[in-house]
Amino acid sequence: MNRKFTLFNATSLTLGFAFLYLPMLILIIYSFNASKLVTVWAGFSTRWYGELLQNDAFLDAAWVTIKVAAMSSTLAAILGTMAAYVLVRGGRFMGRTLFSGMIYAPLVMPEVITGLSLLLLFISIGLDRGIFTIVLAHTTFSMCFVSVVVSSRLVTFDKSLEEAALDLGCSPLDAFVSVTLPIIAPAVISGWLLAFTLSLDDLVIASFTTGPSATTLPMKIFSSVRLGVSPEINALSTIMISIVTVGVITASLISKRSIARKQGEERTAATVDASAA
Amino acid sequence: MAQPGNKPVFAPWNDPHQKPLIQFKNVTKRFGDFVAIDDLTLDIYAKEFFALLGPSGCGKTTLMRMLAGFENVTRGEILLDGQDIARVPPNKRAVNMMFQSYALFPHLSVANNIAFGLKRSSMPKEKIPARVEEMLRLVHLEQFANRKPHQISGGQRQRVALARSLAKAPKLLLLDEPLGALDKKLRQDTQFELMDIQEKTGTTFVIVTHDQEEAMTVASRVAVMDNGRMIQVDTPDRIYETPNSVYVADFIGDVNLIKGRIESSGGDNYTIQWAEGQAPITAAGPQGLTSGTSCHFAIRPEKVAISAEKPTDRSNALQGKILDIAYLGNVSTYHVELANGQIIKAQVANNRRISRRDMTWDDNVWVSFTDTAGLVLLK
Ligand SMILES: Nc1ncnc2c1ncn2[C@@H]1O[C@H](COP(=O)(O)OP(=O)(O)O)[C@@H](O)[C@H]1O
Ligand SMILES: [Mg+2]
Numbered sequence: 001m002n003r004k005f006t007l008f009n010a011t012s013l014t015l016g017f018a019f020l021y022l023p024m025l026i027l028i029i030y031s032f033n034a035s036k037l038v039t040v041w042a043g044f045s046t047r048w049y050g051e052l053l054q055n056d057a058f059l060d061a062a063w064v065t066i067k068v069a070a071m072s073s074t075l076a077a078i079l080g081t082m083a084a085y086v087l088v089r090g091g092r093f094m095g096r097t098l099f100s101g102m103i104y105a106p107l108v109m110p111e112v113i114t115g116l117s118l119l120l121l122f123i124s125i126g127l128d129r130g131i132f133t134i135v136l137a138h139t140t141f142s143m144c145f146v147s148v149v150v151s152s153r154l155v156t157f158d159k160s161l162e163e164a165a166l167d168l169g170c171s172p173l174d175a176f177v178s179v180t181l182p183i184i185a186p187a188v189i190s191g192w193l194l195a196f197t198l199s200l201d202d203l204v205i206a207s208f209t210t211g212p213s214a215t216t217l218p219m220k221i222f223s224s225v226r227l228g229v230s231p232e233i234n235a236l237s238t239i240m241i242s243i244v245t246v247g248v249i250t251a252s253l254i255s256k257r258s259i260a261r262k263q264g265e266e267r268t269a270a271t272v273d274a275s276a277a
Numbered sequence: 278m279a280q281p282g283n284k285p286v287f288a289p290w291n292d293p294h295q296k297p298l299i300q301f302k303n304v305t306k307r308f309g310d311f312v313a314i315d316d317l318t319l320d321i322y323a324k325e326f327f328a329l330l331g332p333s334g335c336g337k338t339t340l341m342r343m344l345a346g347f348e349n350v351t352r353g354e355i356l357l358d359g360q361d362i363a364r365v366p367p368n369k370r371a372v373n374m375m376f377q378s379y380a381l382f383p384h385l386s387v388a389n390n391i392a393f394g395l396k397r398s399s400m401p402k403e404k405i406p407a408r409v410e411e412m413l414r415l416v417h418l419e420q421f422a423n424r425k426p427h428q429i430s431g432g433q434r435q436r437v438a439l440a441r442s443l444a445k446a447p448k449l450l451l452l453d454e455p456l457g458a459l460d461k462k463l464r465q466d467t468q469f470e471l472m473d474i475q476e477k478t479g480t481t482f483v484i485v486t487h488d489q490e491e492a493m494t495v496a497s498r499v500a501v502m503d504n505g506r507m508i509q510v511d512t513p514d515r516i517y518e519t520p521n522s523v524y525v526a527d528f529i530g531d532v533n534l535i536k537g538r539i540e541s542s543g544g545d546n547y548t549i550q551w552a553e554g555q556a557p558i559t560a561a562g563p564q565g566l567t568s569g570t571s572c573h574f575a576i577r578p579e580k581v582a583i584s585a586e587k588p589t590d591r592s593n594a595l596q597g598k599i600l601d602i603a604y605l606g607n608v609s610t611y612h613v614e615l616a617n618g619q620i621i622k623a624q625v626a627n628n629r630r631i632s633r634r635d636m637t638w639d640d641n642v643w644v645s646f647t648d649t650a651g652l653v654l655l656k
Contacts, residue, residue: 158378158380160376160377160378160380161380161382161383163345163347163367163374163376163380164374164376164380164381164382165382165393166346166347166366166367166368167345167346167367167368167372167373167374167394167442168368168373168393168394168397168441168442168445169368169394169397169398169445170368170397171368174397178393179382182384183382183383183384
């Protein structure tokens with residue numbers, strides 16, 4: 001294989017990354033613009049970040065968003081882990097293949113449809129829409145992501161560890177809590193972070209399932225942009241980009257560490273060491 | 278194993294008053310259509326060191342997993358101390374298992390691995406550290422108490438697994454190929470260590486192995502399995518000296534097998550016709566075999582003598598030519614080809630350092646054996 005860094009490679013890389021990150025870069029740069037006019041550069045300033053902190057509507061929306069993200073990602077981590085466990089470990093039961101397929105469906109379902117169907121559900125059971133319904137909706141779609149991450153960890157998990165725990169007197173629940181969970185924890189945490197960031201930047205599903213009482217940050221941004229882009233929005237978006245970036249990077253770092261741990265484990269299981277004694 | 282003079286022989290299986298610790302009663306285990314254990318009946322007694330021996334895939338692990346409670350029984354029943362254990366979940370059985378892969382908990386230290394079962398037993402909390410200490414001493418791992426499993430060697434991990442499964446002082450300890458991953462020297466040391474620990478703790482051990490030497494070394498009784506069935510259950514010496522079938526004779530140690538037909542009998546002494554133009558073999562066998570029955574004559578190579586002249590003191594002597602000599606250090610095995618192409622192996626101890634090679638390739642020699650040296654086998 002030719003591993004030389006050619007001009008062609010350099011160009012594709014630049015183009016690709018420019019395509020991906022140029023819009024965000026511009027947004028971040030303009031968030032530090034001193035001018036009120038979004039498209040005219042008038043020197044560096046952090047003024048809009050300051051004003052943002054005075055804006056109660058934005059701060060409220062931010063608070064709602066964080067609450068929704070924290071609650072829905074926690075619920076999703078619990079439910080997604082449970083679903084993954086049953087699908088990987090539950091043995092054969094009726095409709096297992098169907099269930100495994102169905103758990104992935106929301107991943108590819110258009111958000112508009114997920115949002116609409118949830119809205120119809122909430123209306124038909126007479127649930128008051130607000131933070132609670134957004135949490136439910138976000139839990140629904142993000143638990144699939146958690147379940148995918150956790151089940152890919154569980155399939156490589158040495159089942160004899162659980163059997164050893166049972167053998168030593170654990171109930172099945174105790175075996176899960178004291179052996180399985182600590183070992184798969186990195187996958188669960190990484191799933192949780194993923195769910196958290198997904199919830200943080202969701203606009204469509206939140207718009208469908210919210211009521212007048214609750215507005216999330218993406219919704220707030222979207223509605224204010226329709227009245228014209230303000231530098232404050234740029235500042236806010238920059239903050240969100242940073243949070244999401246940190247979240248995603250942490251999630252992937254944790255996954256990497258989880259892989260390293262797994263290898264350690266496999267070394268433990270499959271012995272052979274001539275210098276032993 | 279030789280027993281010292283006045284020590285009573287440990288043989289509860291011969292004592293009708295002894296109650297077995299484990300009883301398999303017509304146990305069958307199926308995976309779908311596949312029969313892994315086929316109508317198996319077996320008794321194992323307290324304080325036994327019981328070895329399950331058989332080729333890969335014959336159902337040894339399945340048998341263990343049924344005892345530990347990880348597989349249910351398709352038909353028949355397993356009794357532990359006279360009680361059917363079918364409905365008892367693994368965490369409620371007084372049985373512990375040492376897994377083939379050791380299955381140590383990677384997130385816990387050596388000491389916490391050993392304490393894991395104790396914390397879930399009725400043992401008072403303040404007594405646990407002392408027990409862990411005791412187990413660490415038993416397997417010589419005191420200095421490694423705080424290491425994680427991936428920070429110790431394979432042999433040490435194997436001992437942690439042993440200590441962990443012994444910590445709760447189970448009535449029965451199951452060991453699934455415990456030494457499979459160790460090299461030969463370490464393996465032999467550990468075999469003796471296991472026997473020592475078994476004697477010290479008085480636990481009943483059931484060990485799975487596919488290494489016949491290991492089974493013969495450690496076990497009070499050996500069970501030879503094939504395709505989910507028990508072929509023979511007996512003490513190591515009897516398994517070796519009086520195998521009940523060609524399968525067992527062939528599986529344990531080296532053996533010469535000669536196919537033939539019983540010609541005539543006098544009590545439990547038989548004449549076996551085995552090839553045109555060859556003198557019949559006279560040999561002892563089970564009583565009551567009728568003439569005309571086809572059979573195998575089995576004889577171990579070390580019970581066959583080899584000489585240049587025809588011996589006069591042995592009832593069976595066959596002439597042949599030396600085809601091959603395998604020098605193994607302590608012994609040499611001569612492969613002698615008889616006139617009809619049958620090859621007989623004769624083993625000779627090299628008890629002098631530089632032996633005079635009075636026999637060599639292509640020499641005409643006699644192989645001979647007494648009439649009680651071999652065995653007539655019907656299946
Ligand atoms: N869970 C299972 N499902 C289907 N077949 C199995 C299962 N466990 C074991 N077997 C089959 O049962 C047979 C005996 O397996 P095992 O007891 O592991 O053999 P051994 O330990 O003697 O090598 C093998 O042929 C194996 O393929
Ligand atoms: Mg096995």
